[in-house]
Amino acid sequence: MTFDRDARAALNDPQLRGALRQATTLFGERRRAAIASVADWEGARDRARAIKDETLLHLDRYLEQFTANADRTGARIHWARDAAEACEIIGRIAEERGARTIVKSKSMASEEIHLNAALARRGIEPIETDLGEYIIQLAGETPSHIVAPAIHKTRGQIAALFAEKLGIAPSDDAEALTAAARQALRRRFAEADLGISGVNFAVAETGTILILENEGNARLTTSLPRTHIALMGIEKVIPRFADLEVFLQLLPRSGTGQVLTAYQSLLTGVKRRPEDEGPEQLHIVLLDNGRSRMLAAPVTRQSLACIRCGACLNACPVYRQIGGHAYGSVYAGPIGAVLTPQLIGLERAAHLPYASSLCGACRDVCPVKIDIPALLLHLRAEVIERHAGKQRLLERLAFRSYAAVMARPRLYEWVMGIARLLRITPPLPAWTKWRDLRPLAPRSFRDEWRADAVDEKRSLYDVTHNR
Amino acid sequence: MGCVVEFDERQTCCGQPAFNTGYRPEARMLARRFIEIFESSGADAIVSPSGSCTAMVHHYEELFEDAAWRGRAWALAERTHELSAFLVNQLGVEDVGATFAGRLTWHDACHGLRDLGLKSEPRRLLRHVRGAELVELPNAESCCGFGGTFSVKHPEISVAMLDEKVEAIERAGVDAVVSGDASCLMQIGGRLSRRGSAVRVMHLADILAATA
DSSP states (O other), X not given: OHHHHHHXXXXXXXXXXXXXXXXXXXXXXXXXXXXXXXXXXXXXXXXXXHHHHHHHHTHHHHHHXXXXXXXXXXXXXXXXXXXXXXXXXXXXXXXXXXXXXXXXXXXXXXXXXTHHHHHHTTTOOOEEOSHHHHHHHHHTOOOSSSSOTTTTOOHHHHHHHHHHHHOOOOOOOHHHHHXXXXXXXXXXXXXXXXXXXXXXXXXXXXXXXXXXXXSSHHHHHHHSSSEEEEEXXXXXXXXXXXXXXXXXXXXXXXXXXXXXXXXXXXXXXOOSSTTSOSOSEEEEEEEOTTHHHHTSSHHHHXXXXXXXXXXXXXXXXXXXXXXXXXXXXXXXXXXXXXXHHHHXXXXXXXXXXXXXXXXXXXHHHOTTOOOHXXXXXXXXXXXXXXXXXXXXXXXXXXXXXXXXXXXOHHHHHHHHHHHHHTTOOOOOHHHHTXXXXXXXXXXXHHHHHHHSOTTGGGOHHHHHHTO | OOOOOOOOTTOOOOSHHXXXXXXXXXXXXXXXXXXHHHHTSOOSOEEESOHHHHHHHHHHHHXXXXXXXXXXXXXXXXXXXXXXXXXXXXXXXXXXXXXXEEEEEEEOOHXXXXXXXXXXXXXXXXXXXXXXEEEOOTTTTSOOSOTTTHHHHSHHHHXXXXXXXXXXXXXXXXXXXXXXXXXXXXXXXXHHHHTTOOOEEEXXXXXXXXXX
């Protein structure tokens, strides 16, 4: 299985593990410090989740309201059932507008639909302008983290990459590297005739979209070119402008540990007079791509409450060891392990719900209280019930036998007695290759319980109390 | 402490291994069995020396669709307690009169910590153990990498997680690492033993029953 192979490769890559450990630890520490400045963090999480639940319960209504209001401000609305439709819509707009240079700000939805590859097939290569995405694009890789796409790279690796691709003198000075990227990108911004962005929140009552970022590249992407295409999952809509208050408290703090991102761009419609700033055309592409399927049941519906902060990745002990690429999916980490099977189908991602120790650290940090462990368990049950993914004949047999034995206490005692007598430990090379396995205790708890005198067995706590 | 303890010999496993691996029919069968057996006892409290098993009983309700079974599962969960929670929160006992000479550290097992919210309970009990010194690990709350079948489905990731835990334990210079779940202790102990470490793994109940 590629997951195991890729995870092993990651575990054997000291640079990757060092970069990951440093970055996820830093994000975690910053997050803790940032949430301390919110008087009622738990209350904020509950309010945000309630808003998301309300929206998702009436998503059709809020989407109609959002699109009607966005349309009124001059935006053009496009509905995409799946990735192919979304790519077709965006590709067609680019061609109709005769776009030659396309700049793009960070968007996980665009990764989800593999937009760059689709545009490349039309002979168009968009330039990623988020620094992390730019690094990934230069390296010919995919993002390994929702908010920090190049989290798996060390500064040294980035320096070598820039020296090779941008022809600058090798330097591992962060400022010099950033300046080199900025210089290369500014030129592209100046000549760009189309900008593609994602969306963090879409406000139904005003038709406004909000984009959060730190580098200013999203603002340039959405304001300099004469055409702006915003790609959003249908779950990004929220009812009221005032709802942004709570989400602006939660998202930057959970994502990068900032009290607020450096830029918050609120975009409503197109420019009205020639002397105004902003694009002549704004196209908003609403992407379903499997999302409406998740609305059916409350357990899966909560997946759509995700605001893509990445906090669960930073907190996940599995992600912290192997990074994002091993998951083999656009969305990595705990949220990726629950989103991906629902987006691309259980059959193609049956391994992902099992890529977790179910420790629950993800649920603790999630700003909208998504019960990721419950979702993982739900998806595991679906994998087993629908026989998705690989054959599990031995495992099925093992669990059937386990249940049969556990339902019969006499049989259970007999089996354990034999194991005790013959000092049998389960044949588990996957365990014993790295860990010792202690033999069973010579006497079982039951035997001791029976042997104890009546007055002694009266109370375990009296025994511990030693009276 | 005034408790009368019963042990029903019909009891076996709570079904968590099946539930956590996705085998719901098997888990549901064992849950029904557990509920029937423990309902038949008139005990005020059902106590388990495992945060994980206790958390499973608290999950039983999710396994059923019909209201009757859900109600029974909920009622049973209401009186099912993890050992440290039972002692501290139900009985109001923090000093059980135990003695153990040595430096101890507490590993927070995930389900006890995050499903049941147990953090201070075991620590309060350990601080009252005569002769024992409680040392905190910087990563006490991190998963040890066991995760049930995860430990054998993805052993290399499991052991990478485990090594962070074990290295912290070794740096802490303790005589024993104590936890509330046998499975974590099997995982941590298995690696400590493989590395030739002298640090012992002990269940909370072992420490609380110790007299020297």
